[in-house]
Amino acid sequence: MLAGESLFLSTFRSGGGQGEVYLAPKLMGDILPYQLTSTGLVVQSTSYLASTPSVDVDLGFQGLKSFFSGESIFWLNLSGSGLVLLSSFGAIYDVAVNGEYIVDTGDIVAFEKSLSFSITKAGSSWLGAFLGSEGLVYRFKGQGQIFCQTHNPGAFGSLVGGQLPPK
Amino acid sequence: MITNGLAYKIEHSPAYALLRLQLAANQTVLLESSAMAAMDAWIKMKSKVKGGGMAGIGRMLSGESLFVSEFTAAGKPRELFISPGTPGEVQHYLLKGDALMMQSSGFVASGPEVRLTVNFKDSRASSAVSPYFYSGQRGTAISGSVLLGRFWKSRFPVSTT
Numbered sequence: 165m166l167a168g169e170s171l172f173l174s175t176f177r178s179g180g181g182q183g184e185v186y187l188a189p190k191l192m193g194d195i196l197p198y199q200l201t202s203t204g205l206v207v208q209s210t211s212y213l214a215s216t217p218s219v220d221v222d223l224g225f226q227g228l229k230s231f232f233s234g235e236s237i238f239w240l241n242l243s244g245s246g247l248v249l250l251s252s253f254g255a256i257y258d259v260a261v262n263g264e265y266i267v268d269t270g271d272i273v274a275f276e277k278s279l280s281f282s283i284t285k286a287g288s289s290w291l292g293a294f295l296g297s298e299g300l301v302y303r304f305k306g307q308g309q310i311f312c313q314t315h316n317p318g319a320f321g322s323l324v325g326g327q328l329p330p331k
Numbered sequence: 332m333i334t335n336g337l338a339y340k341i342e343h344s345p346a347y348a349l350l351r352l353q354l355a356a357n358q359t360v361l362l363e364s365s366a367m368a369a370m371d372a373w374i375k376m377k378s379k380v381k382g383g384g385m386a387g388i389g390r391m392l393s394g395e396s397l398f399v400s401e402f403t404a405a406g407k408p409r410e411l412f413i414s415p416g417t418p419g420e421v422q423h424y425l426l427k428g429d430a431l432m433m434q435s436s437g438f439v440a441s442g443p444e445v446r447l448t449v450n451f452k453d454s455r456a457s458s459a460v461s462p463y464f465y466s467g468q469r470g471t472a473i474s475g476s477v478l479l480g481r482f483w484k485s486r487f488p489v490s491t492t
Contacts, residue, residue, distance in 0.1 A: 254346075254414070255342075255347040255349065257342065257343070257349060257412070259369055264372030265369065265370070265371060265372055266369065266374075268365075271369065286376045286400075301367075312369055312412070314348075314368070314418075315347060315414055315417075316414075319416055320417065324417075
């Protein structure tokens with residue numbers, strides 16, 4: 165609930181015969197199927213769509229650093245094995261990291277648990293980081309995959325929101 | 332695709348275009364500030380007022396950010412992902428010593444040899460739907476290379492009266 169997700173996950177079980185379920189995420193964009201292995205996956209909370217029952221979904225706390233990045237403090241920790249469906253705003257692209265990689269805040273869908281991240285400034289100076297409005301970014305370290313969305317819901321909201329007539 | 336030494340790929344077009352630049356060692360590119368989506372950690376970023384103080388103020392008046400960000404691949408070839416603020420297409424345009432007028436929110440990225448200036452909108456254009464000022468892109472070098480974002484906004488104009 166604190167992660168901005170609903171408190172409850174719905175379970176769909178086919179009764180006697182076979183059944184079909186249609187899922188639609190809130191934002192327009194892609195759905196990515198991900199086969200979860202023992203590595204584990206950290207998911208940005210609004211990007212979680214569905215998973216098979218063999219996957220454990222826990223609320224993960226990534227520290228106050230996420231809060232300062234304008235992101236939710238809570239992430240979902242997915243462990244176990246099975247199929248996970250992730251949704252995004254825009255398309256999803258994956259980046260294979262070996263070493264260090266920088267991703268803009270708000271663009272993360274999920275990343276493998278073999279990676280760790282910290283919040284840093286994008287440029288060499290703090291002043292430049294804010295003036296250039298690139299602001300804060302994630303710096304990932306380790307080896308693994310990051311899944312990013314092509315568009316940032318928060319940034320798009322503030323762009324379009326200003327153009328809407330006042331209520 | 333490689334045009335004038337700037338290797339790029341446009342992916343997920345036309346709905347959610349993502350621009351992928353392969354920078355050669357020590358190559359520099361200019362981005363609309365906040366357009367960077369993901370990049371190799373060893374790319375150096377610098378924000379600067381593009382085209383000097385006056386041009387910067389012009390950019391601000393045109394509703395654009397005062398700053399553009401300069402990204403340089405330090406030492407080795409690096410990769411850079413760029414996503415424009417709104418969903419839509421991205422298109423490449425090559426300047427050959429000429430100038431291009433564009434809507435100010437359309438700029439995504441360019442090579443460092445491209446000069447950005449801001450022109451105030453022609454009074455004849457004031458009856459047009461778009462309330463934006465136009466910023467001109469002037470390539471001082473023959474090798475000027477601009478990457479333009481074609482916008483959702485331009486296809487479904489949002490009223491800003």
